[in-house]
Amino acid sequence: MAKNPNRPLSPHLQVYRWSPQMAVSIFHRATGFVLATAGMMTLLWWLSAIGGGAESYATFVKYVVSAGTDGSAVQIASNWFFRLVALAVTFSFFQHLASGLRHLVLDIGAGYELKTNRTWASVAFVAAFFATAFVALFVASRFIGVL
Amino acid sequence: MDSRTNIGRVRGLGSAKHGGEHWLKQRLTAVGNVLLTTWFVLSLFMIPSFEHGALAQWLAQPLVAVPMILMIANIFSHVKLGLQVLIEDYVHDEGLKFASMTLLNFYVIASAVFGIFVVAKLAFTGAPA
Numbered sequence: 599m600a601k602n603p604n605r606p607l608s609p610h611l612q613v614y615r616w617s618p619q620m621a622v623s624i625f626h627r628a629t630g631f632v633l634a635t636a637g638m639m640t641l642l643w644w645l646s647a648i649g650g651g652a653e654s655y656a657t658f659v660k661y662v663v664s665a666g667t668d669g670s671a672v673q674i675a676s677n678w679f680f681r682l683v684a685l686a687v688t689f690s691f692f693q694h695l696a697s698g699l700r701h702l703v704l705d706i707g708a709g710y711e712l713k714t715n716r717t718w719a720s721v722a723f724v725a726a727f728f729a730t731a732f733v734a735l736f737v738a739s740r741f742i743g744v745l
Numbered sequence: 746m747d748s749r750t751n752i753g754r755v756r757g758l759g760s761a762k763h764g765g766e767h768w769l770k771q772r773l774t775a776v777g778n779v780l781l782t783t784w785f786v787l788s789l790f791m792i793p794s795f796e797h798g799a800l801a802q803w804l805a806q807p808l809v810a811v812p813m814i815l816m817i818a819n820i821f822s823h824v825k826l827g828l829q830v831l832i833e834d835y836v837h838d839e840g841l842k843f844a845s846m847t848l849l850n851f852y853v854i855a856s857a858v859f860g861i862f863v864v865a866k867l868a869f870t871g872a873p874a
Contacts (some may be wrong), residue, residue, distance in 0.1 A: 627831060642860050643811075648800045649863040655797040659847060691782070695750040698775055743793075 618719035625723075626697040629690035637687040640680070649669050664743070693726035767826060774823040801825040801872030810868035814861050821857035825849065 614620065640662070647658035660666070662680045665673035693713055700718050702711050747754065792803060803809055828849050836842045 627827075630827050631831065634828055637823065638820065638856060641864075642856060645804070645860060646863045648797065649867045652797045655800070691786075693783070695779065699779070702772065702775065732844055736790075 618716055618723065620728060622697050622700070622719040622722050625693055626701070629694040629697075632686055632690040634692055636683050637690065640683065640687065684731070684737075689726060689730040692729040693722065696722035696725045752791075755793055756777070767829075771823065771826045774819050774826065777815075777819040778823055780818055781812060782867050785816055798872065801867065804864065804870055805867045807868065810864050813864050817860040821853045824851040828853075 611620075643658060643662070648654045660669060660673050661676045663677070665677055669677070697719075700709070700722055703718075709715055793799065804813065825847045829846065830840070832842060832849065836845050
C-alpha cells in the first residue's frame, strides 16, 4: 500500500498533560528495553567471566567493578560507565517489577477506578525509587567503601 | 452467484484461535520472572564472597545452576515477546520491521543459548582454575 504523508494524524503524546498512569506505561516499555539489552548483556558477561576462570573474571572486575589503583584511564572511565549502567538497570528492574505487578492486577480486572489507578501508578514509581536507593546505598557501603 | 455451500463459504475466514497466545505467554513468563529474579536478587545479597573461586563454586551447585538456567530461558522468552511488541508498535516500514524481527530472534536465541551453555559447562565440568 502506498504511503500518503499528508494523511491526517491523531493527536500524539505531546498534546496531553502527563499523568502518573501515562508515565508508568511508557516507563514500563523503556525499562523493559534497558533490562533486555544492557541488563542481560552485563549479566551474561558476569556469568561467562565466572565460567571463563580467574583471569577472565579479573578482566570483568577491572572494567566493570573497580580498576584498582593501577587501572588505566580506559578502565576507570569504563568503571564509571558501568556504575551508571548499574544504577539504570537497578532502577529499571524495580520499576519494571512494580509496574509489571500492577499490570497483572489490572489483567484480572481490578484497579481501574480513576483514583485507585492513579494511586497505584504513583506507588510503582515511589517503590522503585526507594528500592533503588536502598540497593545503591548497600552496594556503596559494602563494595565501594563509601559511607 | 456463488454455488458453494454455506460451510464452504466461511471456511478459513475465522480466527486462527491463536489470538491470546502471545498475550498469555507474556503474562506466564512475567510470573516466572517474578519468582526467578526474586531468587536471583536475594542470592546476590546472600553470596558471602565475590572472589572468583567462591563465585564459581556457588554457580556450579545444582540448586544454583538450575534456577539460573531457568531464569535465563524465561527472561529471554519474555524479552522476545516484549521487544516484539515494541517493534510492531514503533517500526512502521515493512522491510525494516522484518529485519528488526529477524535480529531480535537472533539476539534472543543466541544470548539464551550462550548463557545456558556457560552455566551448564560450569555445573558439569566443575570450576576452572
